[in-house]
Amino acid sequence: MDRTYITELKKDGTILVTVLMLLLSVIVTSLSFYSIRQYQLEMLTGGLYRQDSLVFTIVDQGKTMDWRELDTDQPFTVFVEADSYRAIYYHKTTYIPPMVTGRFFREEDFYVGEMKMVCGQAVPRETIQRFEQIGYESIGIMGAHYASAIDDLVLVNIDAMIPTDNVHILYSNQNLLDNDTLPVNGELSIQVIDREDASVLRFLDGGYSVVSWFVVLLIVGIVFLATHYWTGKKTMELYILWLSGIRIWQPYQRFASFYLVLLSLCYWLVGLVSATGMLAFFSIQEVRVHIVNLLSGYILFMFSSAFSLWMAFRRLKKNTG
Amino acid sequence: MIVQEVKESLQRKKVFTFSIMLVIIMFLITVSALFQGYTQILGKEGIIKSFRLLQEYSLLDTLPPDELQSFWNEPNALDRLKLFYDGLETLGDAYIYVHTQPIGLSQNDSKIDESFLQGYESGNPWPPSSRDNRTYYSVKSVQLNAQAFSMFPISVKDGQSFSPEDFHESQILPVLLGASYSGIFEIGNTLTANYLGKDFEVKVIGLLEENSFVVRNDEIFLDRYIVMPVQQFGIPTDEDDVAFQQRHYLQIINGAIYSEDQKDIVQAKLEQVKEDVNFPHSALLGMPALPLGKLFNAIDEMLYLIQAFSIVLIVACILGITILMRKKIQDNYKNMMLHLISGGTLGQLFRYVLGEVFVLVCIPAILVTLVFGGIVLVISPLALMLYVLFMALCAAFIIIFSVIPIHLQFRRLPISQLLKREE
Numbered sequence: 001m002d003r004t005y006i007t008e009l010k011k012d013g014t015i016l017v018t019v020l021m022l023l024l025s026v027i028v029t030s031l032s033f034y035s036i037r038q039y040q041l042e043m044l045t046g047g048l049y050r051q052d053s054l055v056f057t058i059v060d061q062g063k064t065m066d067w068r069e070l071d072t073d074q075p076f077t078v079f080v081e082a083d084s085y086r087a088i089y090y091h092k093t094t095y096i097p098p099m100v101t102g103r104f105f106r107e108e109d110f111y112v113g114e115m116k117m118v119c120g121q122a123v124p125r126e127t128i129q130r131f132e133q134i135g136y137e138s139i140g141i142m143g144a145h146y147a148s149a150i151d152d153l154v155l156v157n158i159d160a161m162i163p164t165d166n167v168h169i170l171y172s173n174q175n176l177l178d179n180d181t182l183p184v185n186g187e188l189s190i191q192v193i194d195r196e197d198a199s200v201l202r203f204l205d206g207g208y209s210v211v212s213w214f215v216v217l218l219i220v221g222i223v224f225l226a227t228h229y230w231t232g233k234k235t236m237e238l239y240i241l242w243l244s245g246i247r248i249w250q251p252y253q254r255f256a257s258f259y260l261v262l263l264s265l266c267y268w269l270v271g272l273v274s275a276t277g278m279l280a281f282f283s284i285q286e287v288r289v290h291i292v293n294l295l296s297g298y299i300l301f302m303f304s305s306a307f308s309l310w311m312a313f314r315r316l317k318k319n320t321g
Numbered sequence: 322m323i324v325q326e327v328k329e330s331l332q333r334k335k336v337f338t339f340s341i342m343l344v345i346i347m348f349l350i351t352v353s354a355l356f357q358g359y360t361q362i363l364g365k366e367g368i369i370k371s372f373r374l375l376q377e378y379s380l381l382d383t384l385p386p387d388e389l390q391s392f393w394n395e396p397n398a399l400d401r402l403k404l405f406y407d408g409l410e411t412l413g414d415a416y417i418y419v420h421t422q423p424i425g426l427s428q429n430d431s432k433i434d435e436s437f438l439q440g441y442e443s444g445n446p447w448p449p450s451s452r453d454n455r456t457y458y459s460v461k462s463v464q465l466n467a468q469a470f471s472m473f474p475i476s477v478k479d480g481q482s483f484s485p486e487d488f489h490e491s492q493i494l495p496v497l498l499g500a501s502y503s504g505i506f507e508i509g510n511t512l513t514a515n516y517l518g519k520d521f522e523v524k525v526i527g528l529l530e531e532n533s534f535v536v537r538n539d540e541i542f543l544d545r546y547i548v549m550p551v552q553q554f555g556i557p558t559d560e561d562d563v564a565f566q567q568r569h570y571l572q573i574i575n576g577a578i579y580s581e582d583q584k585d586i587v588q589a590k591l592e593q594v595k596e597d598v599n600f601p602h603s604a605l606l607g608m609p610a611l612p613l614g615k616l617f618n619a620i621d622e623m624l625y626l627i628q629a630f631s632i633v634l635i636v637a638c639i640l641g642i643t644i645l646m647r648k649k650i651q652d653n654y655k656n657m658m659l660h661l662i663s664g665g666t667l668g669q670l671f672r673y674v675l676g677e678v679f680v681l682v683c684i685p686a687i688l689v690t691l692v693f694g695g696i697v698l699v700i701s702p703l704a705l706m707l708y709v710l711f712m713a714l715c716a717a718f719i720i721i722f723s724v725i726p727i728h729l730q731f732r733r734l735p736i737s738q739l740l741k742r743e744e
Contacts, residue, residue: 057444146618214351
C-alpha cells in the first residue's frame, strides 16, 4: 500500500477508528462467550432445570400423558422425575448440555417406540448396563469439563419411562399455566409445587445480568464517541466542499457509507473468527446463540454510529445553512 | 495558570468532554460490578474453604434388623453405643452428623403450610396425623451435631445461635428455624414436637439467614427446615426412654468422618475406637466423596469467567478510551500553536495535557469509587482497600496510556510541523 495513503488514513483517523472498532468487537464477542458459559453453568448446576420452571403433579395420576398434545407453538421441555432416573420430552428446541461422547436427544427420538438414554459422565458403568439390560440404548454421555449436577443423571425419552412417578418439571417461553390447568387434550388439572431453587449457585447469590447492561451502555458510548471523532475529522473537508459550491449531502453520504462499511467489516471479521473458533469447543446450539448475540451487538453498533452520524450531519447542515 | 488552561480546554468541546467522562464512568462502573461479583464469590468461598481438602467417609452401622434385638440384649449395649458416639466425636478428624429426620409438629390452632411438610418437593406431602387429641404435621427437619453446626455456612439472622450446652440434654429442646419460617413462628415460641417417637417441648431461639445450607450427599438448603441440635442424653428414666435413646444413638452413629487422610488411616482410627469401646458394628461405606465438590467447581468456573471477561474488557476499554482521549488532546493543537507563538514551551503544553487528562479520568474515578466503595465495604474492609487500589490502577493506566503517545509525539515533533498543522 502506498505510504502516502497510509499517512492519509492515519491523519483522517481511519486507522484509529479501525483499531477502536476491532477492540469493541472483541468486547462484544467476549460478552457473548461470557453469557453463554454463564448460562451453561446455571443450567448444569441446576441439573438442566431452568429457574423459571413450572413444577407440578398431575391430579389424575392414572392418566397416560402424550406431551405432543400440549397446545403450544412455542418450544417447551418437560421432565418427569423418577427415583433413579429422569424422563425428558421437548418440542422444537431445548437446552443441549455439553456432551463427552455421542449425542443428546433429538425430537425424532420421542414417541417412536424406542428406549433411549443419555447419562451423566459420573454414572457408573454398572448402572448403564442395568438400563441396557432392560432394553435402553445409550446414545450419549453428557458432562462439562467441571463436575456438575448433570454428572449423576440418567435421562430417558419420556415415552420409555414407566408412568408411576408424578413430579413434572416444565419450561417454556410462554406461560402455559391457566388456573391450575395446562392445555393438554383440552384441560389437564395439575397441582403446582412451589419448589425452591436447589442449584448450588443459590449460595453464591450471583446475578450478573447487570454487568451485561453496563457493557451495552459502555459500547454505545464508545461507538458514539468514535463516530463523533471520525466525523469531526471529515467536517473540515465537507466545509471546504461547501465553500466551493458543492452540495454536501452526496459527499457526506459517501463518507458515512464508507464509515459504516468499515465498521461492519471490523465487526464481522472479529465475529466470524470467534464463531469459527467456537465450532471447535462449543455445541452448534451455542454457536447459534453466539451468532444471535453478535447480530444484537451489530444492531447496537449500527444504531449508535447512525445516531452519531445523524447528529454530525445536523450540526454540519446548521453551520452551512 | 494550569488550572485556568485545563478549565478552558474542558469547556471548549463540552459535549465531547462530557461524553468521554460518561464513558469512563460506565467503564469504571462495569469493572466495579465485576470486582464486587468476584470478591463476593471469594467471600462465599472463604466461608466453606475448610472443605477444599477434606474427604467425606460415610459410616454405616452393620446391625441388620434381625440381629438388633440380640445386640440390645448384650450387657451395657446402650452405654457402649454412647461411648462409641463419644469416640467418633473425639476421633481427631471432624465427625459430621447431618440427618433429615422429619419431626411431628403439634399444631391444633393453625395449619402448617404444605411447603414445610416432608415430601412436599416430591409431590407427596405427608398428611397430618392425630394422636391424643393432637394433630401432628410431619415437617422437614435436620439434625446436626455440634461439629456439623460449626462447619457448615449456617448463620443466624435473628435471635441466638446454638451454644455448646444446647447439644446436651435439656428440659426444653432449642431449635433454629429456616428463613421461610419468618412470620410463622416467633422467636421464643414454645412448641411440641415429636422426634423419633418421643414428644419434646421445643423452643424457637433463632431464625436463619436465607440460603444457609448443610451437606448430606447433596446440598440441603435450610430455608424450609427446622434445625435441631443432636443432643447427648443421660441415663434413661423409663422403658420408653430406653427405646427412644436406642433409636437415637443407633441413628447418630451413621454420620461421616471428614478428613484429609487416606482411607486406610481413617479406617485405622475407626477400628481403634470400635475396639476401645467394644462396639464392632460400624464400617466405612464405599469410596470417600468430596463434600461440596460441585460447589467448588461452580465457584472455580465463575471466577474463571469473570477473570477472563474482565481482562478483555479492561484491556480493550483502556485502549479505546486512550484513543478517544488522544482525539480530545489533538483538538487542542490549534490552541497549543497560539501558546507556542506566544512564547510557551512544549513542557508547559505537556503539563496542560497532563492536567486535562488527569481531571477527565480522576473525577469519574473518584465518583465511582465513592459510590461502589460503600457496597464493597459490606463484603470486608480488605475488599474495600483492594477495590480502591484497583480503581487507582485503572485510572492510572488510562492516564499513562493516554499521555505516553502525546509525550512521544511532543518529543519527536519539530515545532514548525506543529505550527503548520502537520502533526
